[in-house]
Amino acid sequence: MSKVNASIITIGDELLIGQVVDTNSSWIAQELNKIGVAVKHRVAVGDVWQDIWDALDEESKKADIILITGGLGPTADDITKPLLCEYFNGKMVVDEDTLIHITYLFEEVFRRPMIERNARQAEVPDTCTVLKNEKGTAPGMLFKRDGKIFVSMPGVPHEMKWIMTNHVLPMIPELYQTGYIEHRTLLTAGIGESFLAELIKEFEAALPAHVKLAYLPNFGMVRLRLSSWGLEQETLTKELDNLFNSLKTNVKDHLVVDEDLPMEVVVGKLLKERKETVATAESCTGGYIAHLLSIHPGSSAFFTGTIVSYANIIKERLLGVTHETLTTVGAVSEETVVQMAKAVRETMQTTYSIAVSGIMGPEGATDEKPVGLVWVAIASKDQVITRSFRFRFDRRRNIDLTAVNALNMLRSMIVDNS
Numbered sequence: 001m002s003k004v005n006a007s008i009i010t011i012g013d014e015l016l017i018g019q020v021v022d023t024n025s026s027w028i029a030q031e032l033n034k035i036g037v038a039v040k041h042r043v044a045v046g047d048v049w050q051d052i053w054d055a056l057d058e059e060s061k062k063a064d065i066i067l068i069t070g071g072l073g074p075t076a077d078d079i080t081k082p083l084l085c086e087y088f089n090g091k092m093v094v095d096e097d098t099l100i101h102i103t104y105l106f107e108e109v110f111r112r113p114m115i116e117r118n119a120r121q122a123e124v125p126d127t128c129t130v131l132k133n134e135k136g137t138a139p140g141m142l143f144k145r146d147g148k149i150f151v152s153m154p155g156v157p158h159e160m161k162w163i164m165t166n167h168v169l170p171m172i173p174e175l176y177q178t179g180y181i182e183h184r185t186l187l188t189a190g191i192g193e194s195f196l197a198e199l200i201k202e203f204e205a206a207l208p209a210h211v212k213l214a215y216l217p218n219f220g221m222v223r224l225r226l227s228s229w230g231l232e233q234e235t236l237t238k239e240l241d242n243l244f245n246s247l248k249t250n251v252k253d254h255l256v257v258d259e260d261l262p263m264e265v266v267v268g269k270l271l272k273e274r275k276e277t278v279a280t281a282e283s284c285t286g287g288y289i290a291h292l293l294s295i296h297p298g299s300s301a302f303f304t305g306t307i308v309s310y311a312n313i314i315k316e317r318l319l320g321v322t323h324e325t326l327t328t329v330g331a332v333s334e335e336t337v338v339q340m341a342k343a344v345r346e347t348m349q350t351t352y353s354i355a356v357s358g359i360m361g362p363e364g365a366t367d368e369k370p371v372g373l374v375w376v377a378i379a380s381k382d383q384v385i386t387r388s389f390r391f392r393f394d395r396r397r398n399i400d401l402t403a404v405n406a407l408n409m410l411r412s413m414i415v416d417n418s
Contacts (some may be wrong), residue, residue, distance in 0.1 A: 003229050004176045005040035006032055007059035011070035011080055012155060013046045024069045024160055031169060036178035037065065038229065047077045056087060056150070064148050064176065067168070070155030072138040074117045081124070081141070084152055088143050090125030098122040098130060098139045105137060128152075131167040135159045140167060149175065180233045184244040185225045185260035188251050189408050193217045196224075200250045211243060219404040221256065221263075256411065263407045264292040270414045271302035271351075278410065279348035280306040281319055281340040283331060284358040284374060289403045304348045309340065319343040332357050332369050334377070334386050341379035352413065353379045354406050360395045372398055376406045378413050385413060 008028055014020040022044060029039040040063045045051040052071070059066050071080030085092055099122035106114035121137045124130055131140030131151070136159040143150040151168055153160045172178060188196060193215050197204070204213050210230075216223035226244055230236035248258055257266045271278060280289045290306035293299055307318050312331055315321040320343040325335045337355040345353035358374030365371040372391035377384055389405060391398045 004037050004065070004172075004178045005063045006037050006065040006067060007041040007043065007063035008039060009052075009055050009059060009066065009068045010042075010044045010155070011047065011052060011068065012044075013077075015044045015070075016046050024155065024157055027157070027161065028067060028069075028164065031164060032065075032172075033181050033183075035169060035172060036180045036229070037172060037176075038181060047071060047079060049079055049083055052080065052083055053087065060145075060148055060150070065172065066148065066150045068150065068152040069160050072121075072152065072154045074121055074137075080152055084128070084141065084143065084150075085125035088125060088127040088145065088150075090127035092123045093126045094122050095124050095130045095139065096122075097132065098124070101132070101134075102137045131163050133159055133163055134166075135162045142167075142171075177231070179229055179231045180236055181227070181229045182233075182236055182240050183225055183227045183260075184240055184247075184258075185223055186244075186248060186251070186258045187221060187223050187256040187261070187263075187266075188254040189221045189256050191222070191251075191254045193222050196222050196251070196254070200224075200247065203247060203250050207243070208239075211240070213247075219263075219401050221404070221408070223260070224251070225260075256408065262292075263404045263411070265296060267407050267411050267414070268293065268296060268299060268302055270411060272298070274351075274414070274418070276351035276414070277302050277304055277348075278352045278354065279304045279344050279350045281344035281353065281355040282306060282308050283310055283315070283340075283356060284360050285356050285399050285402050285406075286310060288399055289354060289356065289406060292403055292407070304350050307344055307347070315340065319347075330369070332359055332373055332375060334375055334388070337375045337377035338379075338384055338386060341377035341384060345379045345381075351380060352410060354410055355379070356402055356406055358389075358398075358402060360398045360402075362395065374398070374402045376402070376409055378406070378409045380413065380417065383413070383417075385409065 008025045010022050010025055015022050025042045032039055041059060043055050045055050071078045102122055106112055124141055128141040128143050131142055133139045136154055138154045140163040141152045153163045211228045214225040228236060228240050282289055287306055287308045293303045309315045309319055312326050319340045321336055321339045329335050337357050340355035341353045355377040359365050359369055359371050361371035374389045377386045391401045
Protein backbone atom coordinates (compact mmCIF):
# COMPACT_ATOMS: atom_id res chain seq x y z
CA MET A 1 0.00 0.00 0.00
CA SER A 2 1.29 3.47 -0.88
CA LYS A 3 1.39 6.57 1.24
CA VAL A 4 -1.61 8.94 1.20
CA ASN A 5 -0.47 12.26 -0.26
CA ALA A 6 -1.90 15.75 -0.05
CA SER A 7 -1.39 18.98 -1.95
CA ILE A 8 -2.07 22.44 -0.56
CA ILE A 9 -3.17 25.28 -2.84
CA THR A 10 -3.19 28.76 -1.34
CA ILE A 11 -4.96 31.49 -3.29
CA GLY A 12 -4.41 35.24 -3.19
CA ASP A 13 -2.34 37.94 -4.86
CA GLU A 14 -1.27 39.09 -1.39
CA LEU A 15 0.69 35.86 -0.98
CA LEU A 16 2.57 36.31 -4.23
CA ILE A 17 3.65 39.90 -3.57
CA GLY A 18 4.75 39.08 -0.02
CA GLN A 19 2.15 41.27 1.66
CA VAL A 20 0.89 38.30 3.66
CA VAL A 21 3.01 35.39 4.87
CA ASP A 22 1.50 31.96 4.24
CA THR A 23 1.20 30.42 7.70
CA ASN A 24 -1.76 28.27 6.66
CA SER A 25 0.31 25.77 4.67
CA SER A 26 2.77 25.24 7.50
CA TRP A 27 0.03 24.54 10.02
CA ILE A 28 -1.90 22.26 7.67
CA ALA A 29 1.22 20.26 6.81
CA GLN A 30 2.04 19.69 10.48
CA GLU A 31 -1.49 18.53 11.26
CA LEU A 32 -1.61 16.20 8.26
CA ASN A 33 1.70 14.63 9.30
CA LYS A 34 0.20 13.81 12.68
CA ILE A 35 -2.43 11.60 11.03
CA GLY A 36 -0.04 9.96 8.56
CA VAL A 37 -0.65 12.11 5.48
CA ALA A 38 2.37 13.43 3.60
CA VAL A 39 2.23 16.79 1.85
CA LYS A 40 3.37 16.15 -1.70
CA HIS A 41 3.21 19.72 -2.98
CA ARG A 42 2.45 23.27 -1.88
CA VAL A 43 1.37 25.81 -4.48
CA ALA A 44 0.54 29.51 -4.18
CA VAL A 45 -1.46 31.12 -6.99
CA GLY A 46 -2.92 34.57 -7.49
CA ASP A 47 -6.53 35.57 -7.97
CA VAL A 48 -6.44 34.44 -11.59
CA TRP A 49 -9.09 32.04 -12.88
CA GLN A 50 -6.88 30.05 -15.25
CA ASP A 51 -4.03 29.76 -12.73
CA ILE A 52 -6.35 28.32 -10.09
CA TRP A 53 -7.91 25.94 -12.62
CA ASP A 54 -4.49 24.74 -13.78
CA ALA A 55 -3.35 24.24 -10.18
CA LEU A 56 -6.38 22.03 -9.50
CA ASP A 57 -5.65 19.97 -12.61
CA GLU A 58 -1.97 19.53 -11.77
CA GLU A 59 -2.32 18.81 -8.05
CA SER A 60 -5.11 16.27 -8.58
CA LYS A 61 -2.62 14.24 -10.64
CA LYS A 62 -0.17 14.10 -7.74
CA ALA A 63 -2.25 13.89 -4.59
CA ASP A 64 -5.19 12.07 -3.04
CA ILE A 65 -6.26 15.09 -0.98
CA ILE A 66 -6.25 18.64 -2.34
CA LEU A 67 -6.71 21.35 0.27
CA ILE A 68 -7.46 24.88 -0.91
CA THR A 69 -7.43 28.06 1.18
CA GLY A 70 -8.39 31.59 0.19
CA GLY A 71 -10.61 33.39 -2.28
CA LEU A 72 -13.93 32.78 -0.50
CA GLY A 73 -14.77 36.31 0.62
CA PRO A 74 -17.60 38.61 -0.51
CA THR A 75 -15.57 40.82 -2.87
CA ALA A 76 -15.12 40.66 -6.64
CA ASP A 77 -11.59 39.24 -6.46
CA ASP A 78 -12.82 36.20 -4.49
CA ILE A 79 -13.32 33.82 -7.39
CA THR A 80 -12.66 30.43 -5.80
CA LYS A 81 -16.30 29.47 -5.23
CA PRO A 82 -17.63 30.20 -8.74
CA LEU A 83 -14.56 28.52 -10.19
CA LEU A 84 -15.11 25.37 -8.12
CA CYS A 85 -18.77 25.39 -9.15
CA GLU A 86 -17.77 25.26 -12.79
CA TYR A 87 -14.84 22.90 -12.20
CA PHE A 88 -17.13 20.32 -10.58
CA ASN A 89 -20.04 20.88 -12.98
CA GLY A 90 -22.43 22.33 -10.41
CA LYS A 91 -24.84 25.19 -10.06
CA MET A 92 -25.12 27.67 -7.21
CA VAL A 93 -27.75 27.05 -4.54
CA VAL A 94 -28.42 28.63 -1.17
CA ASP A 95 -27.40 26.54 1.82
CA GLU A 96 -30.09 27.39 4.35
CA ASP A 97 -28.03 26.48 7.44
CA THR A 98 -25.23 28.77 6.28
CA LEU A 99 -27.69 31.59 5.59
CA ILE A 100 -29.14 31.27 9.10
CA HIS A 101 -25.62 31.33 10.55
CA ILE A 102 -24.59 34.43 8.56
CA THR A 103 -27.81 36.22 9.47
CA TYR A 104 -27.19 35.47 13.15
CA LEU A 105 -23.64 36.81 12.94
CA PHE A 106 -24.67 40.11 11.37
CA GLU A 107 -27.80 40.71 13.45
CA GLU A 108 -26.68 39.41 16.85
CA VAL A 109 -22.87 39.46 16.87
CA PHE A 110 -21.72 42.20 14.49
CA ARG A 111 -24.84 44.36 15.04
CA ARG A 112 -24.72 45.45 11.40
CA PRO A 113 -27.19 45.12 8.54
CA MET A 114 -26.57 42.17 6.26
CA ILE A 115 -26.35 43.35 2.67
CA GLU A 116 -26.92 41.14 -0.36
CA ARG A 117 -23.18 40.72 -0.90
CA ASN A 118 -22.87 39.05 2.49
CA ALA A 119 -25.96 36.91 2.02
CA ARG A 120 -24.43 35.51 -1.18
CA GLN A 121 -21.78 33.81 0.91
CA ALA A 122 -24.48 31.24 1.73
CA GLU A 123 -24.51 30.22 -1.93
CA VAL A 124 -22.53 27.05 -2.65
CA PRO A 125 -22.17 24.64 -5.59
CA ASP A 126 -24.78 21.88 -5.40
CA THR A 127 -22.00 19.35 -6.07
CA CYS A 128 -20.30 20.00 -2.73
CA THR A 129 -20.83 18.96 0.86
CA VAL A 130 -20.96 22.07 3.05
CA LEU A 131 -18.53 22.20 5.96
CA LYS A 132 -19.98 24.55 8.56
CA ASN A 133 -17.75 27.43 9.59
CA GLU A 134 -18.58 28.44 13.16
CA LYS A 135 -15.85 31.10 13.16
CA GLY A 136 -16.83 33.09 10.09
CA THR A 137 -19.25 33.65 7.22
CA ALA A 138 -17.70 31.61 4.40
CA PRO A 139 -18.39 27.86 4.70
CA GLY A 140 -15.93 25.17 3.74
CA MET A 141 -16.77 22.99 0.76
CA LEU A 142 -15.95 19.33 0.14
CA PHE A 143 -15.89 17.82 -3.36
CA LYS A 144 -15.16 14.23 -4.37
CA ARG A 145 -13.93 13.00 -7.74
CA ASP A 146 -12.21 9.79 -8.84
CA GLY A 147 -11.42 8.68 -5.28
CA LYS A 148 -9.88 12.02 -4.40
CA ILE A 149 -11.21 14.75 -2.15
CA PHE A 150 -10.97 18.50 -2.66
CA VAL A 151 -11.62 20.79 0.32
CA SER A 152 -11.96 24.56 -0.05
CA MET A 153 -11.60 26.67 3.09
CA PRO A 154 -11.35 30.38 3.95
CA GLY A 155 -7.88 31.89 4.02
CA VAL A 156 -8.44 33.49 7.43
CA PRO A 157 -6.21 31.31 9.65
CA HIS A 158 -8.53 30.82 12.63
CA GLU A 159 -11.44 29.95 10.33
CA MET A 160 -9.35 27.50 8.30
CA LYS A 161 -8.07 25.85 11.49
CA TRP A 162 -11.61 25.42 12.84
CA ILE A 163 -12.79 23.70 9.66
CA MET A 164 -9.67 21.52 9.48
CA THR A 165 -9.92 20.51 13.14
CA ASN A 166 -13.65 19.86 13.23
CA HIS A 167 -14.34 18.50 9.75
CA VAL A 168 -11.33 17.62 7.63
CA LEU A 169 -8.85 15.95 9.98
CA PRO A 170 -11.46 13.60 11.55
CA MET A 171 -12.77 12.68 8.07
CA ILE A 172 -9.50 11.69 6.40
CA PRO A 173 -8.85 8.47 8.41
CA GLU A 174 -12.43 7.41 7.65
CA LEU A 175 -11.77 7.70 3.91
CA TYR A 176 -8.16 6.49 3.67
CA GLN A 177 -5.82 4.08 5.41
CA THR A 178 -3.22 6.71 6.12
CA GLY A 179 -0.59 4.81 8.11
CA TYR A 180 1.85 6.68 10.31
CA ILE A 181 4.53 9.31 9.76
CA GLU A 182 7.16 9.86 12.44
CA HIS A 183 10.10 12.21 12.76
CA ARG A 184 13.09 12.38 15.09
CA THR A 185 15.04 15.64 15.27
CA LEU A 186 18.21 16.70 17.04
CA LEU A 187 20.21 19.93 17.13
CA THR A 188 23.96 20.20 16.70
CA ALA A 189 26.31 23.14 17.24
CA GLY A 190 29.95 23.87 16.61
CA ILE A 191 30.16 22.00 13.30
CA GLY A 192 29.22 23.08 9.79
CA GLU A 193 26.79 21.23 7.55
CA SER A 194 29.43 19.81 5.19
CA PHE A 195 31.65 18.62 8.07
CA LEU A 196 28.61 17.09 9.75
CA ALA A 197 27.73 15.24 6.54
CA GLU A 198 31.25 13.89 6.38
CA LEU A 199 31.07 12.79 10.02
CA ILE A 200 27.91 10.73 9.51
CA LYS A 201 28.41 9.62 5.90
CA GLU A 202 28.59 5.92 6.82
CA PHE A 203 25.46 6.17 8.95
CA GLU A 204 23.62 7.97 6.16
CA ALA A 205 24.72 5.47 3.51
CA ALA A 206 23.39 2.57 5.60
CA LEU A 207 19.91 4.04 6.09
CA PRO A 208 17.00 2.01 4.69
CA ALA A 209 15.51 3.49 1.53
CA HIS A 210 12.26 4.41 3.30
CA VAL A 211 14.03 6.47 5.97
CA LYS A 212 15.03 10.01 5.02
CA LEU A 213 17.71 12.14 6.66
CA ALA A 214 17.38 15.92 6.31
CA TYR A 215 19.97 18.59 7.11
CA LEU A 216 18.39 21.82 8.38
CA PRO A 217 21.06 24.51 8.94
CA ASN A 218 20.09 27.75 10.65
CA PHE A 219 21.79 30.36 12.85
CA GLY A 220 25.15 28.61 12.64
CA MET A 221 23.70 25.34 13.91
CA VAL A 222 22.35 22.28 12.12
CA ARG A 223 19.26 20.22 12.87
CA LEU A 224 19.19 16.62 11.69
CA ARG A 225 15.80 15.02 11.08
CA LEU A 226 15.01 11.38 10.47
CA SER A 227 11.61 10.72 8.86
CA SER A 228 9.77 7.54 7.95
CA TRP A 229 6.30 6.23 7.09
CA GLY A 230 4.72 2.87 7.78
CA LEU A 231 1.46 1.03 8.36
CA GLU A 232 2.50 -0.52 11.69
CA GLN A 233 3.22 2.19 14.24
CA GLU A 234 5.02 -0.07 16.75
CA THR A 235 7.42 -1.35 14.10
CA LEU A 236 7.96 2.14 12.72
CA THR A 237 8.63 3.63 16.16
CA LYS A 238 11.10 0.92 17.13
CA GLU A 239 13.07 1.19 13.90
CA LEU A 240 13.23 4.99 14.02
CA ASP A 241 14.21 5.02 17.71
CA ASN A 242 17.09 2.61 17.04
CA LEU A 243 18.35 4.67 14.12
CA PHE A 244 18.01 7.89 16.09
CA ASN A 245 20.04 6.48 18.98
CA SER A 246 22.76 5.54 16.51
CA LEU A 247 22.68 9.02 14.99
CA LYS A 248 23.01 10.61 18.44
CA THR A 249 26.06 8.46 19.12
CA ASN A 250 27.64 9.58 15.87
CA VAL A 251 27.22 13.30 16.68
CA LYS A 252 27.59 13.13 20.47
CA ASP A 253 30.43 15.66 20.57
CA HIS A 254 28.26 18.27 18.86
CA LEU A 255 24.81 17.38 20.22
CA VAL A 256 22.81 20.19 21.81
CA VAL A 257 19.45 18.50 22.32
CA ASP A 258 17.68 15.42 20.95
CA GLU A 259 14.36 17.21 20.47
CA ASP A 260 13.03 19.68 17.92
CA LEU A 261 13.20 22.70 20.23
CA PRO A 262 14.41 26.28 19.77
CA MET A 263 17.52 27.18 21.73
CA GLU A 264 15.72 29.42 24.21
CA VAL A 265 13.42 26.54 25.19
CA VAL A 266 16.41 24.23 25.66
CA VAL A 267 18.02 26.79 27.96
CA GLY A 268 14.77 27.43 29.82
CA LYS A 269 14.27 23.71 30.49
CA LEU A 270 17.80 23.37 31.85
CA LEU A 271 17.35 26.35 34.17
CA LYS A 272 13.95 25.18 35.42
CA GLU A 273 15.24 21.67 36.11
CA ARG A 274 18.04 23.12 38.23
CA LYS A 275 15.95 25.89 39.79
CA GLU A 276 18.43 28.44 38.44
CA THR A 277 17.91 31.89 36.90
CA VAL A 278 19.29 34.21 34.25
CA ALA A 279 19.25 37.93 33.40
CA THR A 280 20.51 39.75 30.33
CA ALA A 281 22.38 42.95 29.58
CA GLU A 282 21.94 43.77 25.91
CA SER A 283 23.34 46.43 23.66
CA CYS A 284 23.29 45.40 19.99
CA THR A 285 20.35 42.99 20.33
CA GLY A 286 18.12 45.63 21.92
CA GLY A 287 16.34 43.21 24.27
CA TYR A 288 15.82 40.45 21.71
CA ILE A 289 17.44 37.77 23.88
CA ALA A 290 15.11 38.76 26.73
CA HIS A 291 12.21 38.54 24.30
CA LEU A 292 13.16 34.99 23.30
CA LEU A 293 13.54 33.90 26.91
CA SER A 294 10.25 35.43 28.04
CA ILE A 295 7.97 34.61 25.09
CA HIS A 296 7.31 31.03 26.23
CA PRO A 297 4.95 30.15 29.09
CA GLY A 298 6.60 29.51 32.45
CA SER A 299 9.61 31.74 31.78
CA SER A 300 9.09 33.66 35.04
CA ALA A 301 10.52 30.61 36.81
CA PHE A 302 14.00 31.26 35.40
CA PHE A 303 14.14 34.69 33.72
CA THR A 304 14.24 37.78 35.95
CA GLY A 305 14.77 40.68 33.59
CA THR A 306 17.04 42.67 31.31
CA ILE A 307 18.86 45.96 31.04
CA VAL A 308 18.91 47.24 27.47
CA SER A 309 21.99 49.41 27.47
CA TYR A 310 22.03 50.60 23.91
CA ALA A 311 23.72 53.91 24.71
CA ASN A 312 27.11 54.06 26.39
CA ILE A 313 25.77 56.34 29.12
CA ILE A 314 23.40 53.53 30.18
CA LYS A 315 26.28 51.07 30.21
CA GLU A 316 28.08 53.41 32.60
CA ARG A 317 25.19 54.43 34.85
CA LEU A 318 23.25 51.17 35.14
CA LEU A 319 25.88 48.51 34.50
CA GLY A 320 29.01 50.07 35.94
CA VAL A 321 31.05 49.90 32.75
CA THR A 322 33.92 52.27 33.40
CA HIS A 323 34.37 55.39 31.31
CA GLU A 324 37.99 54.38 30.81
CA THR A 325 36.95 51.05 29.27
CA LEU A 326 34.59 52.77 26.84
CA THR A 327 37.14 55.38 25.78
CA THR A 328 40.10 53.02 25.44
CA VAL A 329 38.75 49.74 24.03
CA GLY A 330 35.19 50.80 23.22
CA ALA A 331 31.71 49.42 23.78
CA VAL A 332 32.28 46.48 21.45
CA SER A 333 34.99 44.77 23.44
CA GLU A 334 35.62 41.85 25.75
CA GLU A 335 36.21 44.17 28.70
CA THR A 336 32.85 45.89 28.23
CA VAL A 337 30.74 42.74 28.05
CA VAL A 338 32.52 41.23 31.04
CA GLN A 339 31.64 44.28 33.14
CA MET A 340 28.08 44.25 31.81
CA ALA A 341 27.60 40.56 32.60
CA LYS A 342 28.97 40.83 36.13
CA ALA A 343 26.90 43.90 36.93
CA VAL A 344 23.56 42.63 35.65
CA ARG A 345 23.99 39.29 37.42
CA GLU A 346 24.70 41.07 40.68
CA THR A 347 21.86 43.57 40.21
CA MET A 348 19.32 40.90 39.28
CA GLN A 349 20.68 38.38 41.80
CA THR A 350 20.62 35.54 39.28
CA THR A 351 22.60 32.34 38.82
CA TYR A 352 23.76 33.38 35.36
CA SER A 353 23.81 36.39 33.08
CA ILE A 354 24.28 37.10 29.39
CA ALA A 355 25.85 40.29 28.03
CA VAL A 356 26.23 41.24 24.37
CA SER A 357 27.67 44.20 22.50
CA GLY A 358 28.35 44.42 18.79
CA ILE A 359 27.97 46.15 15.44
CA MET A 360 24.89 44.88 13.64
CA GLY A 361 25.24 47.11 10.60
CA PRO A 362 24.95 48.40 8.03
CA GLU A 363 26.60 51.45 9.65
CA GLY A 364 28.91 51.95 12.63
CA ALA A 365 31.86 49.86 11.49
CA THR A 366 35.54 50.82 11.58
CA ASP A 367 38.62 49.15 10.10
CA GLU A 368 39.28 47.48 13.45
CA LYS A 369 35.66 46.64 14.19
CA PRO A 370 33.71 45.54 11.10
CA VAL A 371 29.97 45.01 10.75
CA GLY A 372 29.07 41.70 12.37
CA LEU A 373 31.65 41.86 15.16
CA VAL A 374 29.99 40.81 18.42
CA TRP A 375 31.33 40.16 21.90
CA VAL A 376 29.38 37.88 24.25
CA ALA A 377 29.98 37.23 27.93
CA ILE A 378 28.28 34.63 30.12
CA ALA A 379 28.72 35.00 33.86
CA SER A 380 28.09 32.89 36.94
CA LYS A 381 29.15 33.64 40.49
CA ASP A 382 32.57 32.08 40.00
CA GLN A 383 33.15 32.21 36.26
CA VAL A 384 32.95 34.44 33.19
CA ILE A 385 33.37 33.08 29.67
CA THR A 386 33.65 35.27 26.60
CA ARG A 387 33.71 34.85 22.88
CA SER A 388 33.82 37.10 19.84
CA PHE A 389 31.88 36.39 16.65
CA ARG A 390 32.22 37.74 13.11
CA PHE A 391 28.81 37.51 11.49
CA ARG A 392 28.53 38.48 7.83
CA PHE A 393 24.85 39.03 7.17
CA ASP A 394 22.30 41.82 7.32
CA ARG A 395 21.24 43.51 10.54
CA ARG A 396 18.23 41.24 11.23
CA ARG A 397 20.16 38.02 10.75
CA ASN A 398 23.15 39.28 12.72
CA ILE A 399 20.85 39.95 15.67
CA ASP A 400 19.31 36.47 15.36
CA LEU A 401 22.75 34.85 15.22
CA THR A 402 23.96 36.83 18.21
CA ALA A 403 20.98 35.76 20.29
CA VAL A 404 21.07 32.05 19.52
CA ASN A 405 24.85 31.79 19.92
CA ALA A 406 24.74 33.66 23.23
CA LEU A 407 22.05 31.29 24.45
CA ASN A 408 24.12 28.32 23.33
CA MET A 409 27.09 29.63 25.31
CA LEU A 410 24.84 29.83 28.36
CA ARG A 411 23.63 26.29 27.70
CA SER A 412 27.22 25.04 27.61
CA MET A 413 28.04 26.72 30.90
CA ILE A 414 24.94 25.26 32.60
CA VAL A 415 25.81 21.76 31.36
CA ASP A 416 29.46 22.12 32.38
CA ASN A 417 28.45 23.26 35.86
CA SER A 418 26.04 20.34 36.37
